[in-house]
Amino acid sequence: MNTITKGVDLVLRLVITFAFAVLVACVIWQVFSRYVLESPSTVTDEMARFLFIWVALLGGAYTLGQRRHLAIDLLPQVTSGNVRLTVNAAIILAIATFAALVMIYGGVDLVNRTLSTGQVSPALRLPMGLVYIAIPFSGICILYYCLTFLADLFRSGRGPNDQEGTPKAGGPLD
Numbered sequence: 815m816n817t818i819t820k821g822v823d824l825v826l827r828l829v830i831t832f833a834f835a836v837l838v839a840c841v842i843w844q845v846f847s848r849y850v851l852e853s854p855s856t857v858t859d860e861m862a863r864f865l866f867i868w869v870a871l872l873g874g875a876y877t878l879g880q881r882r883h884l885a886i887d888l889l890p891q892v893t894s895g896n897v898r899l900t901v902n903a904a905i906i907l908a909i910a911t912f913a914a915l916v917m918i919y920g921g922v923d924l925v926n927r928t929l930s931t932g933q934v935s936p937a938l939r940l941p942m943g944l945v946y947i948a949i950p951f952s953g954i955c956i957l958y959y960c961l962t963f964l965a966d967l968f969r970s971g972r973g974p975n976d977q978e979g980t981p982k983a984g985g986p987l988d
Contacts, residue, residue, distance in 0.1 A: 819879070819962055826876040826955060830869055837865040860937040864945045871948045875955035878909070879962075887975045902973035903964065909974075910960035917953025925950065 840862040848854040877883045889901045929943035963974045 819959075822955060822958060823876070823879060826872055826879070830872050830876060833865050833869050833872070837862055837869060840865065856937040860935055864935070864938075864940075867945060868948045871952040872955070875952045875959070878956055879959040881975060885975045887973075890973050890975065898973070899967065899971065902967050906960050906963045906967065906974055910957055910964075913953040913956040913960065918950045918957065921946065921949030921953055 840858040844855055844858045844862065847858070874883070890898055890905070893901055925943045925946050928946055929941055933942045934940060935942060935945070960974075966972050967974075
């Protein structure tokens with residue numbers, strides 16, 4: 815599973831880096847064309863907006879996978895043993911449920927509805943379903959990371975917000 819996780823991390827990192835580089839180039843061109851050429855580009859404006867959506871959603875999934883996502887970890891910090899294990903499992907399951915129901919199930923429904931109506935973007939003429947597919951794709955990545963967190967939690971007691979060297983929850987035999 816560690817090899818798969820490294821592969822998922824690498825793919826996300828590459829996609830985010832590429833999308834962010836193109837996003838920056840679009841914004842720079844947009845500013846240049848608007849203020850220097852006095853003829854703003856509608857294509858780069860729309861492309862930057864869509865790339866921002868992808869970078870934000872994939873960046874959130876990647877950040878969660880790196881255990882650096884913003885979290886309020888008061889309960890896991892003040893509990894220990896099996897209570898801490900249960901709290902961490904509940905947190906992971908809540909995130910996984912959101913990813914599965916809202917992002918994957920709802921996202922796939924949104925993509926299908928948008929593609930079936932034939933909605934396209936005004937400037938690029940892209941099917942909007944291609945833009946919205948970032949939602950279920952990110953949800954799949956988040957769900958994958960949650961499954962690895964659950965496995966790690968029950969194997970080693972390491973919660974989703976525990977960094978290396980952090981006191982761990984009690985194991986299943988505690």
